[in-house]
Amino acid sequence: xxxxxxxxxxxxxxxxxxxxxxxxxxxxxxxxxxxxxxxxxxxxxxxxxxxxxxxxxxxxxxxxxxxxxxxxxxxxxxxxxxxxxxxxxxxxxxxxxxxxxxxxxxxxxxxxxxxxxxxxxxxxxxxxxxxxxxxxxxxxxxxxxxxxxxxxxxxxxxxxxxxxxxxxxxxxxxxxxxxxxxxxxxxxxxxxxxxxxxxxxxxx
Numbered sequence: 001x002x003x004x005x006x007x008x009x010x011x012x013x014x015x016x017x018x019x020x021x022x023x024x025x026x027x028x029x030x031x032x033x034x035x036x037x038x039x040x041x042x043x044x045x046x047x048x049x050x051x052x053x054x055x056x057x058x059x060x061x062x063x064x065x066x067x068x069x070x071x072x073x074x075x076x077x078x079x080x081x082x083x084x085x086x087x088x089x090x091x092x093x094x095x096x097x098x099x100x101x102x103x104x105x106x107x108x109x110x111x112x113x114x115x116x117x118x119x120x121x122x123x124x125x126x127x128x129x130x131x132x133x134x135x136x137x138x139x140x141x142x143x144x145x146x147x148x149x150x151x152x153x154x155x156x157x158x159x160x161x162x163x164x165x166x167x168x169x170x171x172x173x174x175x176x177x178x179x180x181x182x183x184x185x186x187x188x189x190x191x192x193x194x195x196x197x198x199x200x201x202x203x204x
Contacts, residue, residue: 009038009039009040009098010035010038010039010040010042010096010098010099010145011035011038011039011098011144011146012098012144012145013038013144013146013168013169014036014037014169015034015035015036015037015168015169015170015171015172016033016034016035016146016166016167016168016170017034017165017166017167017170017172018031018032018146018163018165018166018167019032019033019164019165020032020033020148020161020162020163021161021162022046022048022159022161023159023161024157024159024160025051025157027048027049027050027051028048029046029047029048029060030046030047030048031044031046031161032044032045034170034172035172036172036174039066039098039145040067040068041066041068041172041174041177042065042066042177043063043064043065043066043176043177044064045061045062045063046060046061046062046063047059047060047061048060059077061075061076062074062075062076063076063180065177065178065179066086067177069086070084070085071083071084071085071086072179074179074180074183076180079182079183079184080183080184080185080186081179081183081184081185081186082185083185095110095140095147096145097127097140097142097145097147098145107132108129108132109129109130109131110127110129111127111128112125112126112127113126113127113128117149119141119143119148119162119163120148120164120165120166122143122166124141124142124143124148124149125141125142125143126139126140126141126142127139127140127142128140129152135154135155135156136152136154136155137152137153138150138151138153139151139152146166147161148162148163148166149161149162149163
């Protein structure tokens with residue numbers, strides 16, 4: 001359709017499934033990426049934990065769905081979703097390497113190096129990032145615009161993400177790109193009515 005044709009292909013292969021793990025401060029997050037139609041449709045699901053007050057571990061389960069230039073961010077634990085339009089190069093996965101211009105690369109301090117890195121048998125280009133204004137450093141191993149490994153340092157906190165499985169041209173069920181049932185869509189100019197539930201009541 002006309003709307004999807006206006007979105008530039010993000011990837012050079014039609015579809016795929018990637019399983020990655022991300023590690024930061026001793027916490028491990030499982031990330032599953034499914035995409036179809038050369039990246040015009042993409043869903044990223046992350047399941048992990050975060051440290052809350054008093055060292056309490058809380059489960060984090062999110063989904064980010066990209067369909068025709070719209071990003072839907074879903075908190076599966078809260079049962080809520082928000083919609084927003086995507087920028088030209090930033091998306092749910094971070095950087096769209098297929099939409100980078102020289103000016104954009106310079107503005108965020110991103111450079112393609114002469115190095116190569118092999119991940120799961122795929123020979124990847126290596127990009128380095130040194131943001132000019134934010135405390136962000138990183139290296140990215142990219143195959144055909146698909147991120148297979150990254151090492152980042154944000155405000156002194158290291159994070160490593162690496163793929164453990166990649167299946168090319170997999171048949172993807174279109175239902176994965178839809179909002180799951182029982183999810184409430186929150187308008188960007190409205191506040192959720194669940195805020196009062198964030199502080200758990202103590203049992204006596």
